[in-house]
Amino acid sequence: HPHKAWWKSAAVYQIYPSSFADTNGDGIGDLPGIIAKLDYLHKLNVDVVWLSPIYRSPQKDMGYDISDYRDVDPRYGKMRDLDALLEGLHNRGMRLVMDLVVNHTSDEHPWFQESKQDLTNPKADWYIWRPPRYISGVRCAPNNWESVFSGPAWTYVPARGQYYLHLFLPGQPDLNWEVPAVREAVYDVMRFWLDKGVDGFRMDVINLISKVQSFPDAPGEGLQSGMDYCANGPRLHEFLREMRRCAVEGYDVLTVGEMPCVTDEWEVLKAVGRERGELDMVFQFDIVSVDWGSGSKFEHRQFQPKVLAEVVNRWQTFMIENDGWNTLFDENHDQPRTVSRFVDRKYTDSDYETRAKVAKLLATFLVCQSGTVYVYQGQELGMRNCPKEWPIAEYKDIETINYWNKVLEERGGGDADMSDVMAQIQLKARDNGRTPMQWNDTAHGGFTTGTPWMRVNDDYTCWNAALQTDDPNSAYSYWARMLTFRREFCDIVVYGGFEMLTGGEGGVIAYRRKGYVGGSEKTAAIVVVLNFEPRSVGWKLEEGRFAKKVVPDVLLGTYGTTVFVEQGMLILRPFEAV
Ligand code: TEU
Ligand code: CA
Secondary structure (H helix, E strand, C coil): CCCCCHHHHCEEEEECHHHCCCCCCCCCCCHHHHHHCHHHHHHHCCCEEEECCCEECCCCCCCCCCCEEEEECCCCCCHHHHHHHHHHHHHCCCEEEEEECCCECCCCCHHHHHHCCCCCCCCCCCECEECCEEECCEEECCCCEECCCCCECEEEECCCCEEEECCCCCCCCEECCCCHHHHHHHHHHHHHHHHHCCCEEEECCHHHCCCCCCCCCCCCCCCEECHHHCCCCCCHHHHHHHHHHHHHCCCCCEEEEEECCCCCHHHHHHHHCCCCCCCCEEEECCHHHCCECCCCCCCECCCCHHHHHHHHHHHHHHHHHCCCCEEECCCCCCCCCHHHCCCCHHHHCCCHHHHHHHHHHHHHHHHCCCCEEEEECCHHHCCCCCCCCCCHHHCCCHHHHHHHHHHHHHCCCCCCCCHHHHHHHHHHCHHHHCCCCCCCCCHHHHCCCCCCCCCCCHHHHCCCHHHHHCCCCCHHHHHHHHHHHHHHCHHHHCCCEEEEEEECHHHEEEEEEEEECCCCCCEEEEEEEEECCCCCEEEEHHHHCCCCCCCCCCCCCECECCCEEECCEEEECCCCEC
16 A cells, blocks of 8 residues: 555646746736735645745845845845735645745845855855866866856956856856765755745756766867766765755655656656655656657657657556655746647647647646646646747746857858747747746736736637636636546545556557555556547557446546447547547
């Protein structure tokens, strides 16, 4: 019988505050906006809200650059708004998980301001400082690492005659976790929020905190990713255990670590194995990399259900067998929208009926697996990527802009042909997941009465929350039902075993979940069958090990509970899930 916990059966809803709901007309979502929508979330049947960073920040990377961990950024409101949000959630039986960004701070954080002064101040070693290298007398960075957001990962500070490391923007200097006082300061911040009553942390790039201390060059000419020397580094697990012991133990909370650049199940298990005393679960990136080419995410590879099924099968089976725990997510603020990604967007861009079908298909696909469910704002509505007509000027993310400028420069600038880059951006840019929530059909989707910080998707007049909450056939209503279904069949859907039946062949993914019912020795199974094709396909009931001639009991389906069976075949309609 499996181990149970509230954070295992929970459905978590991620809010990206800038794009959720604006109440004061400045065009930026805020905490009062979230409070105003708590009933919307409650009706969706989510249990936890994960709030992307609302801390004081210069906003060079949308709040993932924090200058004060104990204060709310004025653009989002005041600390008392945060307290009210926490109370509003708790009153409804929901919980609040905060984003913890401690691989790096903002360069405007007082710690960095002090550290950069000279070589002898009390925080001189709180960041990763290294002397220059001189190549033929020219001052160069300590190694050849490239920042995730383009350009070198090192910036020179004359006052120290040294470079500091920033795996992301120059405005995001990496903390030096080798220094015990740094770790103690982070744990202090964590206890501050836990004592306030928050229910856990999503830990930003937490697997990058321990770097190989020799900081070697990465192989290759020019700038290269240094991730091989940063991801899951030498002291990661020591640090995570210390963090658990010093800052988390004694609080009944959820911890989820973001872990890019790790694809090995055993590596992930070291962080999430139940006896390890590290994290409850992690976001690893396999599922959101299924359409990446060999190089960067901007190199595209055609989406294939087979690849998706392979990834899902591997992680589901592994974590169940080894007493780890999975996260179930395929969207977040760094990812494009799945209705534009996991099926060809030509089917979903303008055909709203098909888009609703696809949104329901993908909800079924995700929610019926083993793990903690994460829904990203707008996913429950089936929001789509930015329209193809939008020019580059509508894109606001620093990653997108830097990438665009880098390629433009490589091509000699000016009127170089950038259409291929634009196509990549339309598929993969983080902006695709950051357009404001579409609440209704009034100006700017009811997101703001002012000018939104980022343009609202043009489809808001016919694709919005107001239309969907009242419509029993909408994507939203289906998500809400799906999440109660998961509660109702918790023994199977949350805690049961997993078996892949059909791994994407012919566009069908089918899997079987089996669990103990009501803590007894009795077992029951649920079979999930998903058609990723825009046409009808047949699926042999035999593959689900149904007895001959039995028409299965349909618990839930995206076309309703009536299904077609012909000669032992379940006939699935376009994008149908049963
Ligand atoms: O993201 C870390 C990360 O490695 C990726 O998700 C990355 O943003 C993406 O692959 C770029 O293509 C986290 C946050 O989720 C992201 O929003 C921040 O920008 C980043 O860390 C830095 O804090
Ligand atoms: Ca606002």
